Amino acid sequence: MASDNTEEYDKEMLEKKHAERLERLALINKSRLEEASIRKSQAAETSDPRESVDVFLSAFTQRKESVEKELASALEKKNALEQTLIKEHLDSLALELSAMEKLVADASYFLPAYDVRSSQTAVLKLKDELATASAELIPKKKFSFRSKAAKKQPIPTTAADSTTGEIKDEKQNNGGVSSPSTSPVSKEDSMAVQESNNRERIQGKQNSVFVRDSDVLGAELTLSHLKNCRVYLRGRLTTFYIHGLRNCQIFAGPVTGSVFIDDVEGSTLVLASHQIRIHSTKATDFYLRVRSRPIVEYTTNVRFAPYAFSYPGMQEDLVAANLAEETGLWEKVDDFRWLRAVQSPNWTSLPLKERIPVEDGSSVQGLGCDGL
Amino acid sequence: MGLLTIIRKVKRKEKEMRILMVGLDNAGKTTIVKRINGEDTSRISPTLGFNIKTMQFKRYRLNIWDVGGQKTLRSYWRNYYEQTDGLVWVVDSSDTRRLQDCRDELHGLLKEEKLIGASLLIFANKQDLKGSLNPEEIAKVLDLHVMDKDRHWQILGCSAVTGEGLLDGFNWLVSDIGSRIYMLG
Numbered sequence: 001m002a003s004d005n006t007e008e009y010d011k012e013m014l015e016k017k018h019a020e021r022l023e024r025l026a027l028i029n030k031s032r033l034e035e036a037s038i039r040k041s042q043a044a045e046t047s048d049p050r051e052s053v054d055v056f057l058s059a060f061t062q063r064k065e066s067v068e069k070e071l072a073s074a075l076e077k078k079n080a081l082e083q084t085l086i087k088e089h090l091d092s093l094a095l096e097l098s099a100m101e102k103l104v105a106d107a108s109y110f111l112p113a114y115d116v117r118s119s120q121t122a123v124l125k126l127k128d129e130l131a132t133a134s135a136e137l138i139p140k141k142k143f144s145f146r147s148k149a150a151k152k153q154p155i156p157t158t159a160a161d162s163t164t165g166e167i168k169d170e171k172q173n174n175g176g177v178s179s180p181s182t183s184p185v186s187k188e189d190s191m192a193v194q195e196s197n198n199r200e201r202i203q204g205k206q207n208s209v210f211v212r213d214s215d216v217l218g219a220e221l222t223l224s225h226l227k228n229c230r231v232y233l234r235g236r237l238t239t240f241y242i243h244g245l246r247n248c249q250i251f252a253g254p255v256t257g258s259v260f261i262d263d264v265e266g267s268t269l270v271l272a273s274h275q276i277r278i279h280s281t282k283a284t285d286f287y288l289r290v291r292s293r294p295i296v297e298y299t300t301n302v303r304f305a306p307y308a309f310s311y312p313g314m315q316e317d318l319v320a321a322n323l324a325e326e327t328g329l330w331e332k333v334d335d336f337r338w339l340r341a342v343q344s345p346n347w348t349s350l351p352l353k354e355r356i357p358v359e360d361g362s363s364v365q366g367l368g369c370d371g372l
Numbered sequence: 373m374g375l376l377t378i379i380r381k382v383k384r385k386e387k388e389m390r391i392l393m394v395g396l397d398n399a400g401k402t403t404i405v406k407r408i409n410g411e412d413t414s415r416i417s418p419t420l421g422f423n424i425k426t427m428q429f430k431r432y433r434l435n436i437w438d439v440g441g442q443k444t445l446r447s448y449w450r451n452y453y454e455q456t457d458g459l460v461w462v463v464d465s466s467d468t469r470r471l472q473d474c475r476d477e478l479h480g481l482l483k484e485e486k487l488i489g490a491s492l493l494i495f496a497n498k499q500d501l502k503g504s505l506n507p508e509e510i511a512k513v514l515d516l517h518v519m520d521k522d523r524h525w526q527i528l529g530c531s532a533v534t535g536e537g538l539l540d541g542f543n544w545l546v547s548d549i550g551s552r553i554y555m556l557g
Contacts, residue, residue, distance in 0.1 A: 199502070238501060239501055258398055260467070275416065277397060291414060293417040295418045297442050297444055322414055336420065337444055
């Protein structure tokens, strides 16, 4: 009997437990449902009504239709209205269109791609229509002569550059590093090519012709601050610096190292070299034979053509300098201020008709060759 | 044995050095790199952007970053400063007109925080030209005596055309970096 009792008791306990558990589960479920509904209503409250695709589309269509209607009516009664009124009207339509454009842009992050695209095309189409309508409604002004305001001359920047360059040079001289024995301005008629610091120079000269003949190997040359000069360099150079030239013609034999050009204007340079760098140069023609790509930087309005110079023994010099073959690189110019795939506006290749003939330097006479 | 091999492997991997070559345009940076690597130096175009050369030198792997020196490119130098072990500043010793410019750029570079620990080798290049200043003169013009006391630096004359001085320079640079980083000397 005792066992029966205990069995019954166990059963009761089990049922009780079961009921309790069910009750608890129901409770949990209820609170879960409540929470969900709260969340739902909260979401509904907080969600931006503007973010609804349907809302956007209906608003957009409405505005679109109104613009279309206005345009059509404006076109209908084009003769009835005054010009100024029409213009105002069209301007307001244009404003509305740009507002719509912005609306599309703002909505683009939640709109499906298709709706974005179709809204954009709709706006574009309306803009087109507006443009044609305004062309029809507001005739363009008839052509008439007007006195133009005189254009201001732009301040030449290179002038400033060259002065700073000179200042720098002077500083160097004061420091006693490289002191050319004569200052560029004085002694116009004295020896033109001078050796200073083991470097030949022609500097600070005007309106002269210079000829330099050399079979000396390892010659280095600097041309600086020349105006209206012609320079013929027959023979080889190892390195060549050119800066501050105005309206000069330079004809040079092969350079086995590099040519460094800075601040040249209105000149013609005929050069053969392994490397050519052109800086801060304007309105200058280059006739080049070069073993690597020439480069330009801060340079405008320069033109390029193949090498055009000859003198007795030049071919041997070219061979010796490894510059006998035409590489075609004279027109493969890199503009460091124009790193794009399209052609730089700063340089062109010289049209055939405008190129100078090959300059024959065999019998030119000139100044300033003593001391070499 | 297993652990030892791993350590050895890691060590070997670590023996890399990042070397940055900078200096004004026309100084001869690319020519120096090509010369020590035994390449043709007669067809070098002015560097538009940068070149990377990896080479074995002594027990080290050198990653040499050769960055273009044109004025337009100098503002991009800073992109290469990170984790630089050695700095090679190349000077055109014959271009006396731009030495002040060269000095200003160098001193600007040395103020860079990312380069503070880097060993500095200054190559007074183009010593083959008669018009070149010698390394002592270059040192004077570049104001190298005002250099930070903690900086490991050295100036050497060289010629990328003849190859003279290049090995000495890289020997000094690599052993200086080596003694700093790997305590090997």
